[in-house]
Amino acid sequence: MRELYIETQEEEPEIKLPLPRVGITNLRTVAKINWKGRVYTFIPTFEVTIDLTEEKKGIHMSRLIESITDAMSEAIEEEVKRIHTSLEELALAIIKRIEEKHPHRRAEVWIKTTLILEKETPTSRKISYEPYDVEVGVIKESNIEKVLKVRVIGNTACPHAMANNQGRTHIQRAIGELEIRTDFEENIALEDMIEVVESSFSSPTYTLLKTSDENAVVRRMYENPKFVEDVAREILAKAKERFKGRIHVRVISNESIHKHDVIAEAWA
Amino acid sequence: MRELYIETQEEEPEIKLPLPRVGITNLRTVAKINWKGRVYTFIPTFEVTIDLTEEKKGIHMSRLIESITDAMSEAIEEEVKRIHTSLEELALAIIKRIEEKHPHRRAEVWIKTTLILEKETPTSRKISYEPYDVEVGVIKESNIEKVLKVRVIGNTACPHAMANNQGRTHIQRAIGELEIRTDFEENIALEDMIEVVESSFSSPTYTLLKTSDENAVVRRMYENPKFVEDVAREILAKAKERFKGRIHVRVISNESIHKHDVIAEAWA
């Protein structure tokens, strides 16, 4: 029955310019990943776009949205998701659905969510569940590229104040971001990227800390004073060694002695 | 081994004033709910507080956090969660864990998350997965009170512009919020609260809309023009009829003809 409707999107646009990215954004829906044999449920935020040629007025948002919802509902209904073993596999699965429904030359799927990972606390060896913001983008044009982003909460203990105050210094929460843009086939785990960032702060942070653990974290921060510059360099050096692709690092420190933040950024 | 440490929290504070709410906030961790026989996973944001008497310097954050993480890890590890059949049951389960670990007179647990509900589109009868922000608070003092909040995205079609423009009018996205504060035992489903709000707009909104559905939504908006005032009144009237407790309603319309928003608010 679709042909009974006027398809304004198929008309010629007044301004004949191609658009590389047209689609939906800020869409929240449920997704399931079969990760290392265990099914995880997320409610990520999606951005899905395709390109639009200069000859057409618009993309069929309705068809596009249908494609996306289909891929999502597949993820909900099937018991075991052989295909969705990572966020990037899920993104690619959505792109494949779109390919069946809407002509295009370029497609992108971006998935933003929170990962919860199990960590062990430093001395009491208790399990602590730690949250990490991650984002995965898959861009398919002539080849398939992916972008992997992690955002990790840590801290910095200022080495300059420490040197000038007999070992006392200002300490603060800091946020480290690592982004890698690479071939889809490149095998990079978000968990490994998180580890690279988390191990580069003055100390990792934990949701659960018994007093003995808290003391260990405090000791570690004082033994390991770092500028945001040091944190950014360490993330960059480790990432260059472990991962193949274009790397972007950004560290922001929520200074405890200022009302503003400090920043260090690098790319390779 | 805990007794080897100095417990600063147990000391007498310099300023002897009781504090009704002390604890942790903005904690994100995983939670599972067994809802109508099916296990749902969320990554909510938690705020958990207890009161502090005037005689003690601080609460044992470390113990409190441990209590919370325990309740959370229980939710992760057990296969079927008999106890957590709703967000408010989960909140109460956390309060019960705290009761075993830390003396207090008042405890609060607040859980903020996103619910995804299945809806049917108006004419194609396809399934569309819709996101809703919800928050649940449980406050235990002498009795147990709960606060239930839902936030629903809908729309308004302005009746004043419609009357002055031969049936044409400005339309925009609007957000309706409904909060109910009531006894813990009161049986109120978040889904019912969502339905009350969603049915009070000019039209409900859908993630997936085929052209026939889109037309149905457009028709419904024009047949059902509403000010934010109308939406707020309708939510209030329905909520008063269906739910027992103190009610708060807030509707915000992201005007398409202005850069600012309009608001209507009421309570009962």
Place this chain on the structure above:
Amino acid sequence: MRELYIETQEEEPEIKLPLPRVGITNLRTVAKINWKGRVYTFIPTFEVTIDLTEEKKGIHMSRLIESITDAMSEAIEEEVKRIHTSLEELALAIIKRIEEKHPHRRAEVWIKTTLILEKETPTSRKISYEPYDVEVGVIKESNIEKVLKVRVIGNTACPHAMANNQGRTHIQRAIGELEIRTDFEENIALEDMIEVVESSFSSPTYTLLKTSDENAVVRRMYENPKFVEDVAREILAKAKERFKGRIHVRVISNESIHKHDVIAEAWA
């Protein structure tokens, strides 16, 4: 010419319920204050509401917005603003404009902005310009009430970790909020409220810090370790002594050892 249009707002609503707050929100516009003889310009965010009786379908948003814009443009055009000597005087001036234009029983004006205050750094005695978020609400019903809010960035140095780690401890940025609800006539300066909060942290913070100043701030933090509980109690005690009205205090500490925050809240 206004009477040529249909005034849908004047019609009888389907659901006859009064609404205490109807109006505009998230409106950004320019405002000028003549504060201690010097004119300051702000671009605040406004929320302005009036009540709606059960007999009318809506308020005249267009008239209401006109009233607000009038008061604002007056503030822009006049060289010296004798009337607007504080944010609350400006709020009251807006309410008086509304009174001439739209019948109502209750009116509220809320103004949110950033204040920049001059501070002197601890040892180099340089001037440092410090930003503070403030909000002022004026509510006129039978009498006139005002609500004053300040939000100040400071820090906490944990006394528990300090006691257990030979004087070393974790330090972090903290945010203190103080709200006072009182008679309009009560004379309370936002600057005094800011001072109450800022002086209650382990140390105040500064935008500009030379090394000698930074050392002074570091020393002060270690000499003055505080839980969020201590900060909240000190703000509450000082506020009770200095200001007349209902007081609400909230302190949030962005823990450097955790990914979550800790909170202490009190009211009087």
Place this chain on the structure above:
Amino acid sequence: MRELYIETQEEEPEIKLPLPRVGITNLRTVAKINWKGRVYTFIPTFEVTIDLTEEKKGIHMSRLIESITDAMSEAIEEEVKRIHTSLEELALAIIKRIEEKHPHRRAEVWIKTTLILEKETPTSRKISYEPYDVEVGVIKESNIEKVLKVRVIGNTACPHAMANNQGRTHIQRAIGELEIRTDFEENIALEDMIEVVESSFSSPTYTLLKTSDENAVVRRMYENPKFVEDVAREILAKAKERFKGRIHVRVISNESIHKHDVIAEAWA
């Protein structure tokens, strides 16, 4: 007296990698612009960075911050600001201050603020003050480049729904962003960029609208239905014609029939 302190920043870093961007961010302070002969005050948010060579451990944040505060306090104290006739001139003035204080090869200053512009309403010809988010970045390396960004709130009336519903359609708020990266010397006014975006929606929006104006806006939206694709293309075409530099366009529509947004993006 500075030389009495240990200058940790001057030490050799453990990891010898250069960092292109190190500095401060999220700094809010007051700034004054003498724009077309009239002094305007803003409270912008600043990000200021310089590069760090591989031989040094850190930049002198304290010196850098001092440079920035100096430039800001100059802006506050002087009666007439001959030098700061635009946000980009102010940014360049900050860079010049840094050049006197800290060696570097690359410096960036980013200033984010809100502009309020006077508009005339469509039929009543009243003045309406309209807010626009803008950001200006100046990057000085071998040459000086600037980045100008504006963010404008408008609307879209869907042409597809209009064609399928006898002239009725869904309408919603939309946000258009235009960014231009060009030589510092290129003469581009933020006001002209705003006009390009604002004139590309189905209709401009206004803070103040009398009923006759509201009717004019409603008429204009129905006579001028547009997809986000149409808005993006029109902004792109106009910007290419009027401005010299690299152009980025992004339009987001807060759909009134969906809970998510739609997006169109292009660059040239």
